[in-house]
Amino acid sequence: MKPVVMKFGGTSVEDSPAILRTARIVQGRLARGQRPVVVVSAMSKVTDQLLTAAKAAGRGDRSGALAISSRLRHRHCDTSEILLPVHRKGEIQNWIQQEFESLDEILRGLSAVGELTPRTNDMVVSFGERLSSRLVAEAFCDQGIPAVHVDARNCIVTDGQHGKAVPNDALIEARCGQYLRPLIEAGHVPLMGGFIGSTVEGATTTLGRGGSDFTAALIGGGLEAEAIEIWTDVNGIMTADPRVCPDALRVKTISFEEAAELAYFGAKVLHPATILPAVQKNIPVLVLNSRNADNEGTRITALATHCRSPFKSIAAKRRLTIIDMVASRMLMSHGYLRAVFDVFDKHKCAVDMVSTSEVSVSLTVDSNEQLPALAADLSKLADVTYEGRKALICMVGGNIRGQNGIAAQVFHAVRHINVRMISQGASEINMSFMIDEDDVDEAVRSLHAAFFVDPDPEVFDVSARSEAAVQIGHGAGKT
Numbered sequence: 074m075k076p077v078v079m080k081f082g083g084t085s086v087e088d089s090p091a092i093l094r095t096a097r098i099v100q101g102r103l104a105r106g107q108r109p110v111v112v113v114s115a116m117s118k119v120t121d122q123l124l125t126a127a128k129a130a131g132r133g134d135r136s137g138a139l140a141i142s143s144r145l146r147h148r149h150c151d152t153s154e155i156l157l158p159v160h161r162k163g164e165i166q167n168w169i170q171q172e173f174e175s176l177d178e179i180l181r182g183l184s185a186v187g188e189l190t191p192r193t194n195d196m197v198v199s200f201g202e203r204l205s206s207r208l209v210a211e212a213f214c215d216q217g218i219p220a221v222h223v224d225a226r227n228c229i230v231t232d233g234q235h236g237k238a239v240p241n242d243a244l245i246e247a248r249c250g251q252y253l254r255p256l257i258e259a260g261h262v263p264l265m266g267g268f269i270g271s272t273v274e275g276a277t278t279t280l281g282r283g284g285s286d287f288t289a290a291l292i293g294g295g296l297e298a299e300a301i302e303i304w305t306d307v308n309g310i311m312t313a314d315p316r317v318c319p320d321a322l323r324v325k326t327i328s329f330e331e332a333a334e335l336a337y338f339g340a341k342v343l344h345p346a347t348i349l350p351a352v353q354k355n356i357p358v359l360v361l362n363s364r365n366a367d368n369e370g371t372r373i374t375a376l377a378t379h380c381r382s383p384f385k386s387i388a389a390k391r392r393l394t395i396i397d398m399v400a401s402r403m404l405m406s407h408g409y410l411r412a413v414f415d416v417f418d419k420h421k422c423a424v425d426m427v428s429t430s431e432v433s434v435s436l437t438v439d440s441n442e443q444l445p446a447l448a449a450d451l452s453k454l455a456d457v458t459y460e461g462r463k464a465l466i467c468m469v470g471g472n473i474r475g476q477n478g479i480a481a482q483v484f485h486a487v488r489h490i491n492v493r494m495i496s497q498g499a500s501e502i503n504m505s506f507m508i509d510e511d512d513v514d515e516a517v518r519s520l521h522a523a524f525f526v527d528p529d530p531e532v533f534d535v536s537a538r539s540e541a542a543v544q545i546g547h548g549a550g551k552t
């Protein structure tokens with residue numbers, strides 16, 4: 074039987090109640106006769122704090138770095154104190170103390186030298202997943218789950234690009250066979266930290282922020298898993314942000330391509346580039362809610378299922394700045410746009426959207442402090458103006474392709490809102506436009522009302538809506 078890879082994010086292991094909830098979810102899979110392999114993130118916020126500590130140490134701020142480490146030490150010890158049975162506490166707490174001794178030693182070394190390299194940064198930040206995975210494995214054992222802790226660095230082999238290491242698929246597959254398969258076949262539940270890996274020479278590396286999803290996909294790919302489950306704290310991908318649009322629906326199934334567009338535009342459920350290894354092997358990826366384990370979540374598949382509405386979801390990306398450049402003589406001359414993009418490159422500033430006319434270029438970028446310097450450099454090429462507090466609305470769906478009149482419907486729905494820039498992505502599954510940040514909520518609600526009046530029950534979870542309708546019906550006449 075094929076294993077199922079279950080990845081739990083930081084909020085699913087943030088404290089002892091969360092870890093126990095996670096244990097129950099894994100028990101549920103075992104009870105169904107499935108064979109789980111578990112990947113966990115660091116406890117929530119730990120990675121951020123380790124990064125801050127490393128930075129402080131690199132600046133020579135020894136006491137600042139050690140203070141952060143000390144708070145983390147207490148958090149892990151306190152969690153183990155509540156979570157672990159008396160006969161395991163001694164050994165594990167000793168181990169936690171030792172880990173923090175080595176972390177502190179690294180931090181003291183860094184602050185003495187006053188220099189932080191990507192390699193030492195990875196070393197520091199890897200403690201998050203190393204600690205959480207061992208702690209969760211112990212807790213699982215105490216809950217009767219036959220968990221065995223596996224050091225992720227034995228399985229996830231990468232190159233040496235610290236901070237954003239590139240995995241070696243062939244070696245990972247071999248290591249999965251060597252370290253995980255025998256455990257699974259013996260009825261154990263292998264459990265490891267996400268995010269971290271190692272070079273062939275043994276240097277600790279990391280896969281980039283949010284990298285635990287990536288680990289899950291790599292392990293799932295390496296084991297030819299039945300499915301990969303990404304457990305988070307939301308019910309899956311929604312048709313819109315439910316805080317903005319209370320009648321947003323859960324999207325039951327979405328294609329990889331569609332999920333990728335959404336993630337880029339700010340739907341923070343998962344980073345789809347990281348699940349590519351699984352999609353390429355046709356392994357379904359499910360996004361599930363560890364606080365609501367019975368919910369079916371969202372299934373991400375290689376190909377889109379047929380859907381009668383054009384869009385699957387509406388995302389918004391805020392805090393953008395629009396830069397307008399007007400250069401009547403030069404714009405269409407050879408190499409001009411290249412010169413423009415060289416300036417963005419110099420300032421390491423990513424561009425979201427570009428639109429050009431005969432005499433002007435408009436671009437959008439994340440608002441940041443470098444903008445005045447960037448604009449100064451750009452003014453050597455054109456007359457430049459820029460304006461912040463903008464947002465992109467991004468409508469995603471495989472059915473925009475080949476349908477007539479969709480743009481007209483979209484802009485009719487937001488006809489009361491001032492639209493600055495429009496783009497229909499080359500992918501043909503994304504239609505985006507730029508508006509003022511203050512108009513985002515209104516635009517999302519109007520679009521949602523226009524495009525999800527009669528949602529396809531094959532693709533969207535309409536049960537929540539019908540329950541709400543019944544409640545409203547019953548409530549009629551009361552206040």
Ligand code: ASP
Nearest residue numbers: 114120268282283284285
């Ligand atoms: N702990 C890492 C991070 O916060 C990886 C992850 O959570 O996926 O980026």
Ligand code: MG
Nearest residue numbers: 082083114283
């Ligand atoms: Mg995450």
